[in-house]
Amino acid sequence: MGKADKVILMDEEVNRIITLCGKDWAKIGTEFIFLGGKAECENCKIKKACLRLREGAKYKIVGLRDGAVQDCPLHDEGVVAVEVVELPIIALVDSKIAVEGTKFHYEEKKCDIFNCSMYSLCHPVELNNGETVVVEKVIGDAPEQCQKGYSVVVAELRRVEN
Incomplete structure (x- = not known):
């Protein structure tokens, strides 16, 4: 799968973006505004997966991906892969x-x-x-x-x- 896969969701074509989010709030339906990277992200090996979202945009988690929990300096429980869509x-x-x-x-x-x-x-x-x-x-x-x-x-x- 690529960065953004087009899928049909509720009779509309939307772009799902695979990204990482804190394990403790990785639940379908969670909405958040992406505030951008922090200083702790600068030397992180997986920052490209986290920082692919548009700063200031609002997203909703629409799917959970299988995969291991990754260590993160910002999230005590680590991060996991999720599928999100940008909300209107x-x-x-x-x-x-x-x-x-x-x-x-x-x-x-x-x-x-x-x-x-x-x-x-x-x-x-x-x-x-x-x-x-x-x-x-x-x-x-x-x-x-x-x-x-x-x-x-x-x-x-x-x-x-x-």
Whole structure:
């Protein structure tokens, strides 16, 4: 098997990525955001298997691989091989560009209303300004009216490699 094998999962084609994760949380259904490597990873023999994920992206474990537990300086119980998929990004998008298949460069909304219930949807932690994304699916109306007056809808986004 290669780095990312295409498989059918819930009637959709997705890329499964084989990587390593802490043995103590290697369970199907576990979701996590990959934060990148640490200083302890620099001299590790198996770092390529761990660091193949996109920093800041959210993943879900969809399969467990047979194999030995590997020693890891960050995980006391060691690491094991798992299959993960990158999860879509749920965000508020300008209603004018919220059409399935639309590709655009993500730009954070200029907003200083930090206690707004929609703030995290307007500022998804998985995205950086300038990243290219495509609207996979328009989910529906925003949960409430934007306090800044933006016309936005909830959409499922996917990163596009530049």
